[in-house]
Amino acid sequence: MSRIWNFSAGPAALPQVVLERAQRELLNWNGSGASVMELSHRGKLFMELAARAENDVRELADIPADYAVLFLQGGATQHFAQLPMNLASQGDSADYIVTGHWGEKAASEAAPYVNVHVAAHSRDTGYMQLPPRASWALDPRAAYVHYTPNETIHGVEFHEVPDVGQVPLVADMSSDIFSRPIDVRRFGVIYAGAQKNIGPSGLVVMIVRRDLLERASRPMAKIFRYADHAANDSMLNTPNTWGWYLAGLTFEWMKEQGGLAAIAARNDAKAAKLYRAIDSSNGYYRNPVALDARSRMNVPFTLHDDKLDALFLQESEAAGLLALKGHKAVGGMRASLYNAVPVEAVEALVAFMQDFAARHG
Incomplete structure (x- = not known):
């Protein structure tokens, strides 16, 4: 596997x-x-x-x-x-x-x-x-x-x-x-x-x-x-x-990896890539957190229609994207971007989100 x-x-x-x-x-x-x-x-x-x-x-x-x-x-x-x-x-x-x-x-x-x-x-x-x-x-x-x-x-x-x-x-x-x-x-x-x-x-x-x-x-x-x-x-x-x-x-x-400064630069880039995908989706995806308080490590987001949540989770897991379900206190989705999550993983998630929106828009 x-x-x-x-x-x-x-x-x-x-x-x-x-x-x-x-x-x-x-x-x-x-x-x-x-x-x-x-x-x-x-x-x-x-x-x-x-x-x-x-x-x-x-x-x-x-x-x-x-x-x-x-x-x-x-x-x-x-x-x-x-x-x-x-x-x-x-x-x-x-x-x-x-x-x-x-x-x-x-x-x-x-x-x-x-x-x-x-x-x-x-x-x-x-x-x-x-x-x-x-x-x-x-x-x-x-x-x-x-x-x-x-x-x-x-x-x-x-x-x-x-x-x-x-x-x-x-x-x-x-x-x-x-x-x-x-x-x-x-x-x-x-x-x-x-x-x-x-x-x-x-x-x-x-x-x-x-x-x-x-x-x-x-x-x-x-x-x-x-x-x-x-x-x-x-x-x-x-x-x-x-x-x-x-x-x-x-x-x-x-x-x-080059120490914490290099790790920070990569984490900033990963978070920016995902937030950019959310913010540019014309409301299909939303992040509810104030801009100046957004986390680089944990990115919660919702779909424009929560009836699509189960389908999003089913298809994302089938696409090899694990554990995107949001916490029950918040709902929606959550992507955690800790140090060991590579840039390629975020790129795969963004591509899936864009494809999902195109197919279920």
């Missing part, structure tokens, strides 16, 4: 060369005679892999020494709760900027551990635009400010890092991490589930300013404390070795 063009929102496409290398190495990784999944995470070979992956990600994102890089588990959703446990003391408040489903969930899951203050939201627009920075009611005494730079479901994205003063900025970058250069120094914490731009699901990469690791003052088990994970090189317990390995291969692939 030939490979298809995968537009899934997550778990999402991985670079084919990464998958092919993992396939070659599956039974005999690094001359060990065993799979990487079968070897001790504390053995020399895996420790070297872990160090190389961290070095590569530090190089890619220009991460300074005063930030720790952690390879954790639980998905971003677990860290919605774990972050306030580590960054806020009993009675503290934190500001949340809510611009979609995942921002809402982050605030909800944090509520048992910190006084959540929604400092800005865009619910009244159906999450189709971003709240103007001037409208944010930030508290300078907040433990941190949390936001979601890219919302996968609604397809909105911050194109600049917001200025929140001296309060640590915490970003759930699950769906846009490493899609463009990052000024890590603007953040207190960056965290991301791996299954969009890094690797398989089940792994979380966290970049955290080291001084924030000392904040956790409430009683908690060591497994929940980021400082303990950092002190043990992310091996406080047995890590997701397979996910870590594939993430390392993906970091190598990113470097081979």
Whole structure:
């Protein structure tokens, strides 16, 4: 069976060369005679892999020494709760900027551990635009400010890092991490589930300013404390070795692509090509998001007649275009254009959309 063009929102496409290398190495990784999944995470070979992956990600994102890089588990959703446990003391408040489903969930899951203050939201627009920075009611005494730079479901994205003063900025970058250069120094914490731009699901990469690791003052088990994970090189317990390995291969692939600047240029071109096809369709296809908030990673769109949705999905899948169904909260279609989705995939999607409109116009 030939490979298809995968537009899934997550778990999402991985670079084919990464998958092919993992396939070659599956039974005999690094001359060990065993799979990487079968070897001790504390053995020399895996420790070297872990160090190389961290070095590569530090190089890619220009991460300074005063930030720790952690390879954790639980998905971003677990860290919605774990972050306030580590960054806020009993009675503290934190500001949340809510611009979609995942921002809402982050605030909800944090509520048992910190006084959540929604400092800005865009619910009244159906999450189709971003709240103007001037409208944010930030508290300078907040433990941190949390936001979601890219919302996968609604397809909105911050194109600049917001200025929140001296309060640590915490970003759930699950769906846009490493899609463009990052000024890590603007953040207190960056965290991301791996299954969009890094690797398989089940792994979380966290970049955290080291001084924030000392904040956790409430009683908690060591497994929940980021400082303990950092002190043990992310091996406080047995890590997701397979996910870590594939993430390392993906970091190598990113470097081979020319780094994050080159990846950003390709992502911009892919998104522009798809938005251009939507906007030039004379209303056959529509994207509901405000122009200045359109996501480069997740492009939702509707057809002029929703009665055609099922046929569009049936024909697109038959044409080798996978996972274009929009989220149930929004409906319509959604194409996710993560790093591993090649330009050729977007070209194939645009050609199909134009052909479909010509045949069912």
